[in-house]
Amino acid sequence: MAAVIILLPISATAQSPRGGGGGNITLGSSLVADSSNSTWKSPSGEFAFGFRQVYPGGYLLAIWFDEMPERTIIWSANRNNLAQQGSTIQLSSDGRFELNDPTAGRRIWAASPATSGVAYAAMLDSGDFVLAANSSAVTWRSFDEPTDTLLPSQTLDQGGSIFASFSDTNHSIGRFKLIMQADGNLVMYTINFPNEDHVYAYFATNTVGTGFRLIFNQSGYIYLTARNGTILNTLSSNGAPTSLLHQRLTLDYDGVLRHYVYPKFANATGGRPMAWSVNEFEPSNICLRIASDRGFGACGYNSVCTLGTDQRPNCVCPFAYSPIDPNDRMSGCKQDFVPQSCDRNSSREDADVFSFDDMPNTDWQTSDYASFQSVSEDSCRQDCLSDCFCAVAIYSDNGCYKKKTPLSNGKTDSSIGGKALVKFSRRNDTATDPNPSGRNSRKSSNRSALIRMGSVLLGSSVFLNLILLSFVLFLVFCYRARKSKTAIRAYTAVPAGVVSMRSFGFDELKEATNGFNEEIGSGACSTVYKGTFNEGENVTFVAVKKLTKIAEEADQEFKAEVSSISRTNHKNLVRLLGYCDEGQNRLLVYEYMPNGSLANFLFENPSPPNWYRRVQIAFATARGLCYLHEECTTQIIHCDIKPQNVLLDGSHVAKISDFGLAKLLRADQTRTNTGIRGTRGYVAPEWFRNMPITVKVDVYSYGILLLELLCCRRNFLPDVEDEKVVLADWAYDCYRGGAIRSLAADDEVAADDLKRFERFVMVAIWCVQEDPALRPHMKRVMHMLEGSVQVPAPPDPTSFATPI
Numbered sequence: 001m002a003a004v005i006i007l008l009p010i011s012a013t014a015q016s017p018r019g020g021g022g023g024n025i026t027l028g029s030s031l032v033a034d035s036s037n038s039t040w041k042s043p044s045g046e047f048a049f050g051f052r053q054v055y056p057g058g059y060l061l062a063i064w065f066d067e068m069p070e071r072t073i074i075w076s077a078n079r080n081n082l083a084q085q086g087s088t089i090q091l092s093s094d095g096r097f098e099l100n101d102p103t104a105g106r107r108i109w110a111a112s113p114a115t116s117g118v119a120y121a122a123m124l125d126s127g128d129f130v131l132a133a134n135s136s137a138v139t140w141r142s143f144d145e146p147t148d149t150l151l152p153s154q155t156l157d158q159g160g161s162i163f164a165s166f167s168d169t170n171h172s173i174g175r176f177k178l179i180m181q182a183d184g185n186l187v188m189y190t191i192n193f194p195n196e197d198h199v200y201a202y203f204a205t206n207t208v209g210t211g212f213r214l215i216f217n218q219s220g221y222i223y224l225t226a227r228n229g230t231i232l233n234t235l236s237s238n239g240a241p242t243s244l245l246h247q248r249l250t251l252d253y254d255g256v257l258r259h260y261v262y263p264k265f266a267n268a269t270g271g272r273p274m275a276w277s278v279n280e281f282e283p284s285n286i287c288l289r290i291a292s293d294r295g296f297g298a299c300g301y302n303s304v305c306t307l308g309t310d311q312r313p314n315c316v317c318p319f320a321y322s323p324i325d326p327n328d329r330m331s332g333c334k335q336d337f338v339p340q341s342c343d344r345n346s347s348r349e350d351a352d353v354f355s356f357d358d359m360p361n362t363d364w365q366t367s368d369y370a371s372f373q374s375v376s377e378d379s380c381r382q383d384c385l386s387d388c389f390c391a392v393a394i395y396s397d398n399g400c401y402k403k404k405t406p407l408s409n410g411k412t413d414s415s416i417g418g419k420a421l422v423k424f425s426r427r428n429d430t431a432t433d434p435n436p437s438g439r440n441s442r443k444s445s446n447r448s449a450l451i452r453m454g455s456v457l458l459g460s461s462v463f464l465n466l467i468l469l470s471f472v473l474f475l476v477f478c479y480r481a482r483k484s485k486t487a488i489r490a491y492t493a494v495p496a497g498v499v500s501m502r503s504f505g506f507d508e509l510k511e512a513t514n515g516f517n518e519e520i521g522s523g524a525c526s527t528v529y530k531g532t533f534n535e536g537e538n539v540t541f542v543a544v545k546k547l548t549k550i551a552e553e554a555d556q557e558f559k560a561e562v563s564s565i566s567r568t569n570h571k572n573l574v575r576l577l578g579y580c581d582e583g584q585n586r587l588l589v590y591e592y593m594p595n596g597s598l599a600n601f602l603f604e605n606p607s608p609p610n611w612y613r614r615v616q617i618a619f620a621t622a623r624g625l626c627y628l629h630e631e632c633t634t635q636i637i638h639c640d641i642k643p644q645n646v647l648l649d650g651s652h653v654a655k656i657s658d659f660g661l662a663k664l665l666r667a668d669q670t671r672t673n674t675g676i677r678g679t680r681g682y683v684a685p686e687w688f689r690n691m692p693i694t695v696k697v698d699v700y701s702y703g704i705l706l707l708e709l710l711c712c713r714r715n716f717l718p719d720v721e722d723e724k725v726v727l728a729d730w731a732y733d734c735y736r737g738g739a740i741r742s743l744a745a746d747d748e749v750a751a752d753d754l755k756r757f758e759r760f761v762m763v764a765i766w767c768v769q770e771d772p773a774l775r776p777h778m779k780r781v782m783h784m785l786e787g788s789v790q791v792p793a794p795p796d797p798t799s800f801a802t803p804i
């Protein structure tokens with residue numbers, strides 16, 4: 001599991017530092033990177049200088065805004081080279097200012113050039129840290145070596161530059177750079193990461209020969225001046241007084257230069273929580289601005305950049321592609337399927353397996369290798385389908401543009417027009433393998449070879465087929481058996497059927513969660529805490545679910561969860577890493593999901609979240625359920641599918657969680673009887689009717705979830721017009737009345753992609769049929785969502801019709 005890097009909350013109680021205290025820092029003073037959190041503060045207390053633990057065991061020597069809970073870092077000495085615990089920054093008696101790691105015996109950083117005649121250091125109220133001989137002879141200042149941020153009264157002179165951070169939690173040098181060039185031009189570039197060379201200029205003031213200095217003045221104006229002080233170009237003209245607002249100009253990790261402000265006094269926000277807000281930013285749409293024929297664009301190869309409603313770029317993977325590094329949204333996307341073979345024998349039959357996902361208003365500029373004019377969309381599709389090199393075809397203005405991977409500069413914007421036809425394989429070979437290693441493709445090609453072999457058989461005599469088929473099944477069986485064997489690792493022995501889990505000690509989990517300190521969620525009989533494990537260089541964040549002592553129930557939940565989820569292994573299910581069963585304590589340890597639950601994502605956002613992201617969530621949840629119902633050795637009914645139980649990882653990939661109510665069915669069982677489970681509003685009617693419980697209860701809950709995902713509202717809203725109170729009823733009324741569009745009234749993107757929206761609504765109506773026999777199985781739901789099978793007109797959910 002890859003590490004996630006998060007700022008650790010550190011208690012804000014700074015102690016009185018040695019040699020500091022708001023005044024001058026005298027020669028011989030020092031600070032140590034440890035839990036004492038000593039700092040040198042500016043006289044007003046606005047800024048602090050000291051060590052910040054930004055990573056377990058990794059300290060940044062930094063300057064930050066000290067009066068706000070975010071404690072936003074504005075400068076650091078060692079962004080690419082974190083200091084270990086015990087490292088010291090010392091202003092030695094001869095005036096040298098150095099950051100040393102005494103245990104490793106190495107110097108990490110020093111103020112340069114070697115400064116002579118230093119009499120003291122000071123953290124100034126401007127946010128500048130200085131070494132000085134006297135108040136008029138400063139020999140070194142942090143303002144001269146900015147990292148990614150400029151402050152009021154700071155300037156960027158010719159030759160000066162700032163580099164974006166790698167991510168919002170990793171301060172090391174990232175992928176973008178702003179430079180005040182010696183030729184007078186102020187330019188933002190993508191860089192040849194991890195090398196710092198320029199690749200593509202996506203913003204420039206075009207002031208070659210005239211530009212001299214970028215100024216961020218005390219009234220919050222940001223502008224470029226000529227040598228004689230004439231203003232040539234204004235970046236932020238929306239002046240903001242420093243007396244009322246904290247301010248900064250930061251080149252963010254997404255490549256956008258933003259002027260942020262933060263109220264200094266609580267009453268300025270009228271009681272609303274205080275936070276950084278963006279005053280102005282450049283460029284206005286970085287997705288559209290970057291169009292280089294080299295490099296990864298704004299979002300990484302194969303991914304698509306869209307400007308969200310918050311005006312920030314979002315990186316999304318196309319359907320059937322997934323992020324290379326789920327914790328780095330700009331790492332690009334990989335194909336989740338085996339690409340089309342160019343082998344002449346297989347390409348014909350492969351073509352049947354490949355299909356397109358339509359993405360309106362989307363293009364990957366600069367990835368063309370062929371194009372045709374005056375063709376129909378159908379012939380464009382056919383052409384790409386039968387061409388093994390074609391990964392995507394753009395159909396626009398009767399032109400067909402074929403693209404190859406890796407796709408560069410992907411973007412979706414209403415100004416683009418046309419549509420992208422993204423080719424993918426309908427064979428879901430690799431979806432069950434959460435292991436992102438290279439073994440992936442070998443395995444799936446093994447399997448597709450088997451499948452292909454199977455399909456060659458259709459055509460010879462029935463008897464021969466039967467024999468060969470059983471042989472193929474036998475191969476598949478052996479293959480699976482081998483796979484599950486290799487998955488058992490050298491962990492503590494756990495119940496039969498349970499793979500690669502660990503048993504944790506209670507104290508170990510207590511330490512990992514810092515004494516169950518940071519609560520990230522809670523349920524009826526449990527609370528979930530965030531935890532951290534350090535194993536050498538590797539840091540793993542986990543979610544630790546602690547079941548409360550309502551003994552009996554909690555114990556059942558614990559057993560249900562361990563025995564069901566531990567049998568699963570799928571990228572759309574949250575992974576259980578281990579558990580603790582010690583005395584009275586029952587705890588479960590999961591992978592950590594930084595983006596919280598789908599419920600928060602859908603219902604707590606002020607505006608509807610990105611449509612394509614919602615589409616991916618619909619697919620991912622369906623895939624996870626499909627796996628539980630059809631691909632596990634023991635069929636699993638989740639019994640509590642709802643947006644609260646679908647979690648989003650660092651790249652908003654949806655994963656089903658909370659198996660506390662799950663039911664396992666034996667191989668010979670297709671139904672079970674049990675007391676009512678699940679959550680009101682999402683539970684299928686058969687729960688109340690004393691009917692047997694089958695996998696169809698999950699299909700029902702999925703249908704409700706899908707509607708909520710489509711309409712960005714809860715199924716039940718008491719305060720709206722009568723006909724809209726229950727979403728499932730309203731949706732059917734709209735469908736019957738030919739007014740599906742009104743379900744998406746507030747959602748422009750869904751309106752752009754109306755065909756898919758309509759298809760999804762119809763699928764959802766099939767899922768919420770009251771008669772369980774009418775509801776399709778999840779596999780069919782998947783196919784209907786993909787559009788690989790037609791969606792028949794759904795009947796009234798309360799009626800009885802012919803099952804599909």
Ligand SMILES: *[C@@H]1O[C@H](CO)[C@@H](O)[C@H](O)[C@H]1NC(C)=O
Nearest residue numbers: 022023024119120133134135
């Ligand atoms: C810091 O030291 C300088 C030079 O000795 C002196 O001029 C200045 O007043 C001192 N400032 C404070 C806040 O002590």
Ligand SMILES: *[C@@H]1O[C@H](CO)[C@@H](O)[C@H](O)[C@H]1NC(C)=O
Nearest residue numbers: 116117132133134135136137
């Ligand atoms: C400050 O220090 C510089 C260099 O050491 C010296 O030239 C200058 O005279 C000093 N000024 C004051 C006011 O002490």
Ligand SMILES: *[C@@H]1O[C@H](CO)[C@@H](O)[C@H](O)[C@H]1NC(C)=O
Nearest residue numbers: 005055058082166170171172
């Ligand atoms: C931050 O990102 C860089 C670049 O990918 C990486 O080398 C480094 O290990 C990351 N830092 C941490 C603390 O994870």
Ligand SMILES: *[C@@H]1O[C@H](CO)[C@@H](O)[C@H](O)[C@H]1NC(C)=O
Nearest residue numbers: 217218219220221223231239
């Ligand atoms: C900052 O710049 C603006 C625009 O040029 C100007 O009106 C304002 O007076 C300046 N403020 C300061 C403190 O120099």
